Amino acid sequence: MSDNVARRGFLVGGLGGAALLAAGCTSNEPAAAPTSAAPAPAPAASGNDQPGTKVTIGFSAPAADHGWIAAIAKNAEATAKQYTDVDFRPVEPTNDINQQISAVESLIAAKVNALVILPNDGQQLNQVALQATAAGIPVINLDRIFPDKLAYRTWIGGDNYGMGVAAGHFIGKQLKDKGVADPVIVEIQGIATLPLTQDRSKGFADALKTYGFSVTAKQDAKFTVETGNQVATSLLQAHKKIDALWNHDDDQGVGVLAAIKEANRTEFVMVGGAGSLNAMKEIQSGTSVLKATVTYSPTMASSAIKLARLIAQGKGMSDLVENQVPQSITLASETITKENVEKYLALGFES
Amino acid sequence: MGEPTTKGKTAAPALPSIRGVGEMRHLGLLGALALLVVVGLVTRPENFATASNMVSILSLAATIGVITVGATFVIIGGGIDLSVGAVMALASVWATTLATQSYGPVVMAICAILVGTGAGLVNGWLIAYGRLVPFIATLAMLVAARGLAQRMSDRKTQLIQAENSAIVELSTTRWLGIPLLVYIFALVVVLGWILLNRTTFGRRTYAVGGNPEAARLAGIDVRRHTMLLYALSGLCCGVAAILIMARTTTGSSTHGDLYELDAIAAVIIGGTLLTGGRGTIMGSILGLLIFTLITNLFILNGLNTSDQLIAKGLIIVVAVLLQRRNLKERAP
Numbered sequence: 001m002s003d004n005v006a007r008r009g010f011l012v013g014g015l016g017g018a019a020l021l022a023a024g025c026t027s028n029e030p031a032a033a034p035t036s037a038a039p040a041p042a043p044a045a046s047g048n049d050q051p052g053t054k055v056t057i058g059f060s061a062p063a064a065d066h067g068w069i070a071a072i073a074k075n076a077e078a079t080a081k082q083y084t085d086v087d088f089r090p091v092e093p094t095n096d097i098n099q100q101i102s103a104v105e106s107l108i109a110a111k112v113n114a115l116v117i118l119p120n121d122g123q124q125l126n127q128v129a130l131q132a133t134a135a136g137i138p139v140i141n142l143d144r145i146f147p148d149k150l151a152y153r154t155w156i157g158g159d160n161y162g163m164g165v166a167a168g169h170f171i172g173k174q175l176k177d178k179g180v181a182d183p184v185i186v187e188i189q190g191i192a193t194l195p196l197t198q199d200r201s202k203g204f205a206d207a208l209k210t211y212g213f214s215v216t217a218k219q220d221a222k223f224t225v226e227t228g229n230q231v232a233t234s235l236l237q238a239h240k241k242i243d244a245l246w247n248h249d250d251d252q253g254v255g256v257l258a259a260i261k262e263a264n265r266t267e268f269v270m271v272g273g274a275g276s277l278n279a280m281k282e283i284q285s286g287t288s289v290l291k292a293t294v295t296y297s298p299t300m301a302s303s304a305i306k307l308a309r310l311i312a313q314g315k316g317m318s319d320l321v322e323n324q325v326p327q328s329i330t331l332a333s334e335t336i337t338k339e340n341v342e343k344y345l346a347l348g349f350e351s
Numbered sequence: 352m353g354e355p356t357t358k359g360k361t362a363a364p365a366l367p368s369i370r371g372v373g374e375m376r377h378l379g380l381l382g383a384l385a386l387l388v389v390v391g392l393v394t395r396p397e398n399f400a401t402a403s404n405m406v407s408i409l410s411l412a413a414t415i416g417v418i419t420v421g422a423t424f425v426i427i428g429g430g431i432d433l434s435v436g437a438v439m440a441l442a443s444v445w446a447t448t449l450a451t452q453s454y455g456p457v458v459m460a461i462c463a464i465l466v467g468t469g470a471g472l473v474n475g476w477l478i479a480y481g482r483l484v485p486f487i488a489t490l491a492m493l494v495a496a497r498g499l500a501q502r503m504s505d506r507k508t509q510l511i512q513a514e515n516s517a518i519v520e521l522s523t524t525r526w527l528g529i530p531l532l533v534y535i536f537a538l539v540v541v542l543g544w545i546l547l548n549r550t551t552f553g554r555r556t557y558a559v560g561g562n563p564e565a566a567r568l569a570g571i572d573v574r575r576h577t578m579l580l581y582a583l584s585g586l587c588c589g590v591a592a593i594l595i596m597a598r599t600t601t602g603s604s605t606h607g608d609l610y611e612l613d614a615i616a617a618v619i620i621g622g623t624l625l626t627g628g629r630g631t632i633m634g635s636i637l638g639l640l641i642f643t644l645i646t647n648l649f650i651l652n653g654l655n656t657s658d659q660l661i662a663k664g665l666i667i668v669v670a671v672l673l674q675r676r677n678l679k680e681r682a683p
Contacts, residue, residue: 026503027450066605070506192656217653224605225508229598230411234650237404238395254508258600262410262523262530263403278510351508 048310048318049083055312056087057305058107060100061118061142063093066223067251068274071298071349072118072142079302086309097124104128108135113312116304118142126151140308142301153311155328156304158296160196162333163248164203166294167271170335171244172211174269174291183243184216188231188256190248192220200248200273221252228252232259242268250276250293251351257282260289275336277348284341295334298349303329379673380621380637383666387644395651404647406529410522412643413536414439414594415613416636420543421587422614423635427547428580429560429627430485434474434492435588436610440603441500442466442592447509447602456517463596464589470496471585475578489581493611500604509602521597532594539590544632556580560627616663617642620670641666 059076062069073093080088089112091103097120107115108131115132119125122144129139129151139146143157175183187204190197197220205215219235221227228247236242236259247253250272260270272279272293282288307325310316316323336344391399398404418435425432445451446463470492477488511518521531547553558566559576567573595606620638623630642663649659 026445026448067507219650219653220656222608224608225599225601225603226595226606226608230646231650233407233411234647237401237407237647238398238651238653240398251508254510254601255599258519258522258598262598263407278508 048315051083051085052313052315054085054087055113055309056089056110057308057312058104058110058112058115058137059088059090059117059305060103060107060115061093061301062100062120063095067276067349067351068296068298069093069118072301075298076116076301076305079305083309085313086305088305095120097121100125101128104132108132108137111135112137114138114140114308116140116142116301116308118301119144119146122146138308138311140304140311142304153327154307154325156300156307157330158300159330159333160199160296161203162330163273163294163296164200164205165207166203166333166335167246167273167292168204168207168210170271170292170294170337171246171269172208172213175213175243176211180243183213184239184241185213186235186239186242186245187215187218188228188235188245188247188252189218189220190223190252197248204246221249221255223249223252225252225255225258227255229255229259232256233263236260236263236265244268245270245289246273247271248273250274250279253279253290253293254351257288257290265289275334275344275348276351277345278351280336280341280345280348283336283338284345286338292335292337295336295344297331297334297347299347300331303331377622377631377634377637380634380641383641384637384644387641387648391644391648391651394648398651399648402528404651406533408640408643408647409533409536410530410598411647412639413532414591414598414607415610415617415643416536416639417539417587417591417594418584418607418610419614419617419635419639420539420632421584422611423543423618423621423623423630423632424547424556425485425580425584426615426618426623426625427560427627427630428556428577429563430478430577430580431489431615431625432471432474432581432584433486433489433611434470434496435584435591435614436607437493437496437500438467438470438585438588439592439595439607439610440605441470441496441503442589443596443602443606444500444504444509444604445602446592447511447596448503449509449512452512452515456515459515459518459596460593463592464586467585467587467589467592468582469585471582471588472578474585475581478581479574479577497604504602504604506604508605511596511600511602518593518596519600521594532597535590535594539587540632540636547632552576552579557628560629562628613639613642616667620667622670622674638670 057080061073077088077090080086089107091107094100094103100120104117105128115137117129117139126146126148129146130148132139133151138153139151141152141155145155145157146152171185185208187201189201201218208214217235217239219231221231245268247256247270253272266289268289269291270289272290273296275293275295275297279290279293282290283292311325317325418439422432422435442463445466446459451459451462474489474492477483478485524531547556555571555576558571559573563573596602617639618635619625620641621631621634623634645659645662
């Protein structure tokens with residue numbers, strides 16, 4: 001019996017001790033707080049930012065454990081807070097299609113004035129977006145597109161094909177300037193089965209073709225640091241001399257860069273994708289193989305909120321002639337290099 | 352293992368067949384490994400058999416390898432641990448929060464190990480004393496640990512700060528051309544082997560997994576032992592967390608996704624019975640090396656990831672079929 005008690009004591013003591021020791025270590029408050037202000041690089045020079053009719057904007061997005069999506073939610077909220085005339089109504093982010101559908105349904109029932117939706121899957125949320133439109137609520141479709149044009153008022157998103165093109169041009173030009181003939185070009189994709197990955201790869205191949213180059217090898221990781229690291233480790237073994245490497249995603253790029261450093265390889269030019277703060281800092285340092293990254297910026301969520309506000313208030317975009325917001329906006333994929341990185345640092349997201 | 356001690360009485364009857372099956376299986380596994388090496392030599396002669404490729408295969412295997420050692424103990428003991436990948440992720444996140452990082456690399460490593468062991472103890476306590484089925488208890492831990500890791504990291508990738516680069520150096524520093532983390536992996540394997548084959552703890556593990564009731568009658572505290580097995584598995588996850596931090600220079604809630612399946616597959620291919628009571632560390636490590644070698648070969652040859660998954664699936668089935676035949680042949 002006493003043995004039993006002692007054992008229990010050991011157990012409680014052990015757990016308690018571990019908990020105590022570790023409890024002090026969960027804080028993530030950085031020493032220097034990063035600027036949490038919403039990206040607002042280009043203030044509109046018109047009266048559009050002046051307070052107007054009070055509007056309620058509903059917001060629904062996936063809960064993917066990825067820096068990019070985390071930045072989407074954060075940007076949306078930060079931008080909404082800048083406006084006194086916006087009542088921001090986010091719903092619990094989820095990766096479950098079913099839950100996202102009912103979350104959007106609840107926003108429809110609450111009769112919000114506009115809905116910003118980044119669907120887990122455009123196809124599967126098409127139906128509920130149609131319902132919203134039928135209920136007279138304008139839907140601003142963020143990034144992953146609904147197949148049915150009746151389902152949304154405006155689409156805003158990134159250009160996956162354009163990302164590939166931007167990366168292809170940067171690499172093509174670099175190699176051409178160096179006069180490399182028959183270069184070894186390696187590509188590390190995200191999840192290969194996604195259409196967005198295939199678009200990126202197609203853009204990359206098409207742009208390279210204009211220089212007479214082609215991709216030597218490509219492998220898919222899974223958008224995570226760890227998979228990026230694994231794939232890069234083996235790819236570096238497979239190719240003893242590489243001229244250029246395009247990695248589709250800066251999040252997995254952290255792992256790719258770790259593998260490159262471990263293998264001590266410096267002979268090639270690397271280009272990233274998305275535009276994370278880490279990547280920008282690497283580019284800025286000038287000592288990294290990472291020379292550029294092509295954006296697929298989560299700032300689009302800020303823009304989507306702005307569009308939702310304009311649409312709900314019946315305003316147009318002040319720089320355009322039309323009275324109403326356009327039906328679709330595809331953001332250009334911009335190339336960030338050492339020369340222009342300063343301008344982008346404020347827009348970088350923490351991966 | 353040769354000399355039967357009084358303590359090992361209950362396990363003794365099962366031992367000869369374990370050893371026999373183990374050796375048989377190892378021959379088969381070594382054969383499969385040799386076959387893959389030949390494939391590598393034929394398809395990519397200039398890249399495959401290089402020292403640096405061998406080193407990168409071992410570095411790739413190290414993280415899951417450490418986890419596999421813990422998983423082998425749990426499975427021999429008749430249980431299953433589905434939470435390994437998630438616990439590793441949690442440990443890596445906990446050890447890389449800015450607060451933990453402010454105490455330096457040693458505390459970070461200790462933190463990872465404590466978090467892993469703590470999660471393992473919770474698993475073990477729920478299973479041994481709370482009488483939860485291992486599958487359910489560790490499934491709950493899988494979900495909860497991943498969630499806690501996400502919450503703690505705010506779904507961000509936590510970089511290891513420059514002043515704590517000692518952790519990263521485990522991956523970049525080399526002795527005799529081999530990264531330190533491979534030595535850590537080897538050390539864990541050796542310690543695991545000694546623990547399983549040369550100590551009372553190991554004999555009890557076989558006994559508890561083979562026949563818990565008999566083990567109990569023989570005076571083994573089955574519940575306490577079961578709890579310790581899960582704690583050991585958690586400890587291994589903590590060590591693995593340090594290795595993944597070293598390799599990727601980060602802690603992240605996305606680390607170790609589906610590691611539980613890779614670890615269980617490696618253990619099964621290695622000839623350990625899911626029902627418990629039989630198995631070897633070496634078998635598990637060989638099983639793991641086969642998997643890692645396949646990944647390496649596919650990437651060297653520029654083949655598709657999907658085909659790689661199909662190949663791995665086939666290997667699991669073939670291994671288990673062979674294992675069953677061996678067992679039948681050996682049955683009296």
